[in-house]
Amino acid sequence: MRPAPIVVEKEALGREGADWVARELNAALARGGRASLALSGGSTPGPVYRELTTRDVPWERVDFYFVDERFVPPDHPESNYLLAEEALFKPLSVPPQHIFRMQGERADREQAASDYEKLLPPVLDVVVLGMGEDGHTASLFPGNSALQEKERRVLAVVGPKPPPWRMTLTLPVLRSARKVLGLVSGAGKRDMVRRVLAGENLPAAQVEQAQWMMDRAAAGQQ
Numbered sequence: 001m002r003p004a005p006i007v008v009e010k011e012a013l014g015r016e017g018a019d020w021v022a023r024e025l026n027a028a029l030a031r032g033g034r035a036s037l038a039l040s041g042g043s044t045p046g047p048v049y050r051e052l053t054t055r056d057v058p059w060e061r062v063d064f065y066f067v068d069e070r071f072v073p074p075d076h077p078e079s080n081y082l083l084a085e086e087a088l089f090k091p092l093s094v095p096p097q098h099i100f101r102m103q104g105e106r107a108d109r110e111q112a113a114s115d116y117e118k119l120l121p122p123v124l125d126v127v128v129l130g131m132g133e134d135g136h137t138a139s140l141f142p143g144n145s146a147l148q149e150k151e152r153r154v155l156a157v158v159g160p161k162p163p164p165w166r167m168t169l170t171l172p173v174l175r176s177a178r179k180v181l182g183l184v185s186g187a188g189k190r191d192m193v194r195r196v197l198a199g200e201n202l203p204a205a206q207v208e209q210a211q212w213m214m215d216r217a218a219a220g221q222q
């Protein structure tokens, strides 16, 4: 069952998104042990990550993973890791052993993807997704054969959005995650939001358990 979207004011997206993620992380931690949080990049999640640093979560019990990464070094402006490092890891002083980075600087992309599979836990507790104007999520782009993947958990793919080479979690991993928050912002994504919520055959619609959270512009309310 696809959850109804949560629509908030643009300025509230960071705060509401952070509340959602913190609540689900704390629920996962309440079951005992550690919790896993997988992060996306792109233009939308930065405010959520910055707000998260002020939330009451026992961060020393959280392991951080990545939903996707561009094949660029970790200090490159297009690196999803760099966004997370600046917005979340540095402010929280997360120790390196709790950060499971996709190694976008590697020359052997296939090997980098299969090495990351070995790091992933069987099930991710909390996943933060975004959605592109073409309906992609993670680095799963419309029409890409990676969408048909049933066995591999991480793939190296080429997409239409620069930088083209990416590493991405596959649909079996995303669809098995316990809690998924999808963040969308801006009028440019309005049509795609409508189509994804209607369940059209688009990558972002394949993660059916995702709780989409968006500003009014993305929801077509302004």
Ligand SMILES: O=C1O[C@H](COP(=O)(O)O)[C@@H](O)[C@H](O)[C@H]1O
Pocket: 040, 041, 042, 043, 044, 045, 067, 068, 069, 070, 080, 129, 130, 131, 132, 133, 136, 137, 138, 139, 161
């Ligand atoms: O390229 C990417 O795009 C999606 C959506 O990003 P946005 O900039 O349109 O918000 C993002 O979720 C993904 O992590 C990123 O690599």
